Amino acid sequence: MTYTTQMDAARQGLITREMEQVAAKEGIVAATIRDWVAAGRVAIPANKRHRSLDACGIGTGLRTKINVNLGISKDCYDIEQEMAKVRRALELRADAIMDLSSFGKTAEFRAGLLALSPAAVGTVPIYDAIGFYDKELQEIRAEEFLEVVERHAADGVDFMTIHAGLNRDMVEKFKRNPRLTHIVSRGGSLLYAWMELNGSENPFYEHFDKILEICREYDVTLSLGDALRPGCIQDATDACQIQELITLGELTRRAWERNVQVMIEGPGHMKIDEIAANVTLQKRLCHGAPFYVLGPLVTDVAPGYDHITSAIGGAIAAAAGADFLCYVTPAEHLRLPTLADMEEGIMASRIAAHAGDLAKGLPGAAEWDRRMSQARVALDWESMFDLALDPAKARRYREESRPEHEDSCTMCGKICAMRTMNQLLKGGATL
Missing domain, CATH: 3.20.20.540 (Radical SAM ThiC family, central domain)
Structure with missing residues (x-):
């Protein structure tokens, strides 16, 4: 079957290479993308x-x-x-x-x-x-x-x-x-x-x-x-x-x-x-x-x-x-x-x-934020950089102002809330 446009293909029930590319990026089955294109909503x-x-x-x-x-x-x-x-x-x-x-x-x-x-x-x-x-x-x-x-x-x-x-x-x-x-x-x-x-x-x-x-x-x-x-x-x-x-x-x-x-x-x-x-x-x-x-x-x-x-x-x-x-x-x-x-x-x-x-409430959107929060509570700086919208800027800010304690930053130092709570919840001494 031949088609003129993505919408034409969709209305014929066809799944194009472009629809497959979109489906892979969005984590949605290609048939759903096809149906949305056919309806004009995508x-x-x-x-x-x-x-x-x-x-x-x-x-x-x-x-x-x-x-x-x-x-x-x-x-x-x-x-x-x-x-x-x-x-x-x-x-x-x-x-x-x-x-x-x-x-x-x-x-x-x-x-x-x-x-x-x-x-x-x-x-x-x-x-x-x-x-x-x-x-x-x-x-x-x-x-x-x-x-x-x-x-x-x-x-x-x-x-x-x-x-x-x-x-x-x-x-x-x-x-x-x-x-x-x-x-x-x-x-x-x-x-x-x-x-x-x-x-x-x-x-x-x-x-x-x-x-x-x-x-x-x-x-x-x-x-x-x-x-x-x-x-x-x-x-x-x-x-x-x-x-x-x-x-x-x-x-x-x-x-x-x-x-x-x-x-x-x-x-x-x-x-x-x-x-x-x-x-x-x-x-x-x-x-x-x-x-x-x-x-x-x-x-x-x-x-x-x-x-x-x-x-x-x-x-x-x-x-x-x-x-x-x-x-x-x-x-x-x-x-x-x-x-x-x-x-x-x-x-x-x-x-x-x-x-x-x-x-x-799009699928996967909140998961990105959840993973960043997990990295923050673990004070896992490398994971935070990897998850950041702008990893280079986040890394540069960290490097420009190094803290005394690596499990903190120069804003709070040893009284970092994450650091304090991690130590307490693990049964260790704080500060």
Whole structure:
């Protein structure tokens, strides 16, 4: 039997190599993965041309995954530096990497990324269109936007952010419902400008069937972008955000009818007490499709620390059912992230994802923490390092400040609670 996409195979009852890879990583039988892909609750981004891919699954019942954003820009055009980030992101076990390049030799960077990365690779084609055609935004034709989508698919990109929910009706709704920070999605703002300048419909919405044909041919997963995500606390959960979400739910059904896999992108900036309700709303309106969130950032006043504001929101979102966290670095809102910024963002996002998995009760999540606790009570430093999310940092901190007593650290020394209790419970003298 032949199939066009992972969803097509699943609906035919087939188990693909990619489904087997996901099953092995998650500790779930492959037939269950197949059934979840068939229903749309799990997506396996796996372009047929991404030869180096080691597939991962994203969706309900699986570990919360994290994405790392990279890419070259006009002000920071250093392909080698971005490739160094790719290598480090893979070392730190990022599940996916998005190339957000917006200037210059984007194809060269994308080819290098796809050749190197076993993690899923995503792009936002509209970012590339302006540089690729070397035209003013207004001059780009609708069919040219679609040509960039096809070029990225042919290159081997596994998932693409397509802002198809921002149609003419949504533009009018946006005008009737003013926001403090307007449209903060880069792709959304570009499309809004293009639509207004040309008096035309969003080409990604108008020609959505053509996009589905491209995605089906190469098995590209659609990441339906939230052009109207809130860019500040005040704009969260407003009429524009929710109306776009309804449209994304309709587009999800259209994609599934063509056996195209879908993820839904979500907010954004949002108060803590709104996050769980937003996850529930997305899952309901978008029929259980995997939910991919940027943060959410739970306050607007922490530039330089937005990896923390994002991790707080990401943990809450993951616990409530979000499936995929887009990392945020300390450089958010300020500059292109450095390698060090990226590392901090990845670790903050991985902590949030695991915290969410603990709350979800995913098999194996609590066992990891139990083993760390066993190592701590035994004062087994090597096991603690091995179990740590970042073993190198944990080991470095220990080495930088050696204690007098090896069964303690320099915080507590001989009055370490673990040391005291171990000695007492073994019947020995303390202190």
